[in-house]
Amino acid sequence: MASVLEDPILIRPFKGHKAAVTGVDFSPTTTALASSSLDRFLMIWNLKPQSRAFRFVGHVEAVTSVQFSPDGHLMASASQDRTVRLWIPCIHGESSALKAHTSPVRSVNFSHDGQFLVTASNDKSIKVWSVHRQRLLFSLSQHTHWVRCAKFSPDGRLIASCSEDKTVKIWDAANKICIDSFTDYEGFANYVDFNPSGTCVVSAGSNHTVKLWDIRMNKLLQHYRVHRGGVNCVSFHPSGNYLITASTDGTLKIMDLLEGRLIYTLHGHKGPVLSVAFSKRGEKFASGGADAQVLLWKTNFDTFNYKEVLKQHIRRIHTDDPPHLLDIYPRSPHPHDGHSQSIEIDPSFDVTDTQTLDPPVVDISSSVYFSSPSRTTGSSNGVSSFKDDMSSEDLRYRPALFSPTSSRRRLEDEVEPAVCTVDKRIGISPALGNALEHIVEQLDVLTLTISILEQRLTLTEDKLKECLENQHKMLLQARQGK
Structure with missing residues (x-):
């Protein structure tokens, strides 16, 4: 068995949500961790010790998904209030609502270049948005x-989606057509994602299974039935060699895809585990559960340069050669060769950490709409990014002085010289600002109306097609009767 130092270890829990944690995602620099929850809030946790956490308030119903943009300047969230929000993760909480779905939105995902966003919804649709x-x-x-989940491929050319209709579909994003479909008659998939090379998709099943499909050969490659409850989320290690799963049975499990076997079973959450994600370099992973906790873990796997990974994705766009079979499983040594049993890790058996305090939480309410992501590029244009705020020594926790309201006021006072208000930056009068907000609201209504008309047109086309088919059958029957 591997030594303790080689096994994944729990670094610390984060407590601040008041309901189940539905999504987790690391910032590109792995200095911060975002989480979404049924309590309607987004949280950003600074991974430095004794630092403040920030609660973003904007959605009016449960938040189901969250993700940082590839450059970390934006954050996207999906909610049961039928909206998608784009956030500038700074202390002013600027966000913009994207409205077109007619039912709760289940997932949100940026393309590798951050220019597009794909969302999945209970209205049975997948929608692609322009971020800019x-x-x-x-x-x-x-x-x-x-539709439970939708994800871009690493090169942005394909979209994978899974639905309660028990199918996983692969879409050509450029031509807007479905090019492949995998059916699982045993149950529907809760989550779907591409492996880092873009040659395979993995589905997390409500029937306790995890399946890895080759999208070029339309073939099931690996099938794991290692959980005793539905699998809610999965995440690939950046190497593509390992897969971590989160399940309703309260455990996380790590599979070695090179050897096709389970190697770790991790305990820590009290109840179902709903979300899990590796950091961009693979040295950490985080999980969120129905116990309202976010757990931060350290891996024993090789780390990767996130910028190099993005460069590989960009290079793949400009090549016409298809990926090769070896892209699925890059060959590398594994520290558990020769061991057939998985290793159980339960942090509850360890000595309780009494030194790490729960971080103080600062509430940040959503402010005005922002015009474009170009305003998120940092202090050069008057906006201090959340990454800079979080790394500032001025934001360190002072236990004797902390209270939620006074802390927020003090935080804003501390960074006010570096962060100007939106009205000051762009010189908009209150009357003009109200008029612009009214125009934006009217555009939102128009967008929603177009979406509804689009759906009705699709239904009409389906009905017309059905009528034509019936008419054709009747003509054939009439000719046969003669």
């Missing part, structure tokens, strides 16, 4: 039941 223009580009609507 903050508008809907197109919808994909061949699923016949709620």
